[in-house]
Amino acid sequence: MNIRKSIVFALVIAFMMSIVLTGSGVLTQQATATTAGTTATAQTGGYVKAGDFVTQLLQGAKISVDNGDYWGKAVKMGIIPAEVKKDRTLTRAQAAYIVWKFINAVPELKDKNIPVKVEVLSPVDYTLWSRGELGANFRGAYVPWYRATGWTSDKPIYTSAYRVIRTYNIVVIDKYYKDGTVKTVHVWDRLRDYDPAKDWAKLLQKFMKEQPSKVKFDFPQDRMKALVWKNTPSSYTGWNELPEKKQLYTLYRLKPGDRYYTKEQDGQYYFWTMYKTSSGDVKYGAVILDFLQFGKYKSKNPEDWNLTAELNPIFNESLNRWLMSLPRQYPLDYTRFKYICVDFNSVPKLYQEALLRLADLGIVTPDVNIDKNVFKTKFVDIASYNLKNAKPKVTTPDIRFNAGRVLTQKEASEMIARVFDESRRKVVDEMTFDYSKEKNPETVDKYGNTLYDSFGNPDMTTELLMFQHSGTSITLRVDELWQLFYAQYLMEKYPDAPMLFTNAYYTNPNYLKSPEKRWYKLHVGFGYLDDLPYLGTTAQYQPGSVPIPLINGVALSKQAEDLLVKKKDISGYYSQNNTKR
Structure with a gap:
């Protein structure tokens, strides 16, 4: 094996064998208990009435109506379930039904939200x-x-x-x-x-x-x-x-x-x-x-x-x-939320498709209710984990639609805003990483050229392209759900750590004297170290980020926590650029 590669491979394995997490955070921002309606009322000033919700929705789409009768227009459009009354409050499920029917009834919204073709590669x-x-x-x-x-x-x-x-x-x-x-x-x-x-x-x-x-x-x-x-x-x-x-x-x-x-x-x-x-x-x-x-x-x-x-x-x-x-753990389309959300079977049949569809679009985000201590008490340290052993025993994450919860004004406004502004949407099992504002936003280009590092030998080029993607952004769906929440936990606990997968940089050896071309922020994606799959950055010949094993319940170790806590800057990007993150 090439000596240079051997050294780097050892470094990467060391990182893989050395990560444990502590802390709290991002998950509680998503978490909302089924009794949260009362608390939300105090914070937002009350619940929304169906008539007001419909008015805001139709106004957002600039739907013309006669004499300001938005409710009457909505009824004619066929988007109001029979049990919903204009002067009564709405449940999350009822609001989802109205929104989904509305999207289908308005051509512009339908064209933007419902694909004409889906290909699975x-x-x-x-x-x-x-x-x-x-x-x-x-x-x-x-x-x-x-x-x-x-x-x-x-x-x-x-x-x-x-x-x-x-x-x-x-x-x-x-x-x-x-x-x-x-x-x-x-x-x-x-x-x-x-x-x-x-x-x-x-x-x-x-x-x-x-x-x-x-x-x-x-x-x-x-x-x-x-x-x-x-x-x-x-x-x-x-x-x-x-x-x-x-x-x-x-x-x-x-x-x-x-x-x-x-x-x-x-x-x-x-x-x-x-x-x-x-x-x-x-x-x-x-x-x-x-x-x-x-x-x-x-x-x-x-x-x-x-x-x-x-x-x-x-x-x-x-x-x-x-x-x-071959069958997978979850369906690849919107119906996966039947299995992700533990309370799906309690959702009235009339509202099931609407909630599933809007969860897939990120207009409705199911509530995540987990104790962050699970990462300390239930996860297995990667340093002691053996791939030949059974997976760690972690229960299904508590993710709920809470379909019967009464919608607050704040929640209603956010749902309506997400209909028209995709940047506000949140799909519970997805993360998007955007590098368009970086000095060097791409690591590889559409011509198959490696931009962050390069060698003349085509063997090396093949290696450098592995697990890399062209473009300036990537959306990842991680249906190894515990590891998704684990990654989000890291992002909140150590936002400034240079070795965090959202922060890692690579120095292009061809441009050591050119600040504009020297540094490339490594893109997040899925990769493999032999049998071990991971979520993180890919860097073939320099230390990248601490990778997250894609095996539910597998944690990282104490050594890597030290890298994150102490903000070790192994690549030297932040120390050399004096940049605050």
């Missing part, structure tokens, strides 16, 4: 994205597409079945809207019956047993359009035109007379791809898949399955789709 679909602007369509990387021998000791070929399959707890959801807007959320939602990092061989065995005719090399042509292929050791790039009689994104077998032919590579698959430079110039390259092996699925040794193309989801689309069909 696997880690392979996302990494090897084939749409968008060809040659400039890199979105991010969850799975490795290549790495040669010699750089890592854990697997002889980096793009192994194990390294791809382990990421299938992650999906990316794209929501397409009528005006062309696309909203993307990265979701951590475990497979219900398997841990893909540990059970990858079991999954392959099950696939081969259930679908023996699908165990084959099945490499979709569209997948060749992915920009990542320019970053492989066997990618010969830089050509201004295609060779005669060759077509883009078409599989060929190397034979004598072909450009780049060698006797050792005789018969290997290859294809021609197109990409763009950062200046927009179109270039072509040949990608030789000389690392592929075939037929080893017939072996009884799972390590052979690990290396055969027929059992790698990148090169077998049937396997990719089969893995995505």
Whole structure:
């Protein structure tokens, strides 16, 4: 293993093995007991009446009415449930019903809130994205597409079945809207019956047993359009035109007379791809898949399955789709709140869909009622946690719709404001991180270039792109709910700690004398350290942030608390820039 990488890997593991949390905070801001109506009354001056709520809602959408009769207009629109009276108070469920019906009744609101299409992408679909602007369509990387021998000791070929399959707890959801807007959320939602990092061989065995005719090399042509292929050791790039009689994104077998032919590579698959430079110039390259092996699925040794193309989801689309069909801990759409909210079954049927839909939109935020001491008393220290042992025993978080609670004026105003102002919305299992105001807001770009660090060797480029994403913001849904609240707990307890995942910076070694280009704030996302999934920043060759294990009930240790409490600035960003956070 490369000495530089060994040192850094040891540092990262040390951080992973060293984090414990204390403190209080962010969770109580969301928490509201079922008896909170009385308290809220004293604070806000009373409850809202249905007529006033409807008037504010319709006025917010600039709905014209006759003689100021907003209630009559709402009744004609069909958005008022029969049991709701104009001069009576509203429950949270009744208000949600009115808002959801209103959104559906007003075309502008419907177009902005209800997508015309939703696509759920696997880690392979996302990494090897084939749409968008060809040659400039890199979105991010969850799975490795290549790495040669010699750089890592854990697997002889980096793009192994194990390294791809382990990421299938992650999906990316794209929501397409009528005006062309696309909203993307990265979701951590475990497979219900398997841990893909540990059970990858079991999954392959099950696939081969259930679908023996699908165990084959099945490499979709569209997948060749992915920009990542320019970053492989066997990618010969830089050509201004295609060779005669060759077509883009078409599989060929190397034979004598072909450009780049060698006797050792005789018969290997290859294809021609197109990409763009950062200046927009179109270039072509040949990608030789000389690392592929075939037929080893017939072996009884799972390590052979690990290396055969027929059992790698990148090169077998049937396997990719089969893995995505496996049941998960929660549904991937709005119905997940049936299982997240412990009081859902007590919600009257008339109001269930409205509450589910608005919770997914962040217009209604379920109440989180947990004792922060659980992080000290119930969580298991990562330093003593063994991945082979059973998960820590933590109860289901107490998250409630509190559908029957009477709505206060303050709560009503906030709900209405969220209908029209998306920046105020709060989805209980999601967090959005925005880096647009940073001097260097992107860590990688759509051309597949690593901006925060770079090396000429394509092996290193592949490594640097792993778990990175283009763009200046990212929305994460964490349905490992205890770890989500744990992360929020950290954010409140240690807001100024340089090693906190919201604060970590990376220094680009190519620009040590250029303050404008030197520092890159690391983006938060999902990643893996071997079998261990985490939430945090990804930095390959410098210490990043303290990562949060994505295993419910796994805490951090005392050593890392010292890093946070003492505000250790390992990268040196804050000490060198004298910046207050």
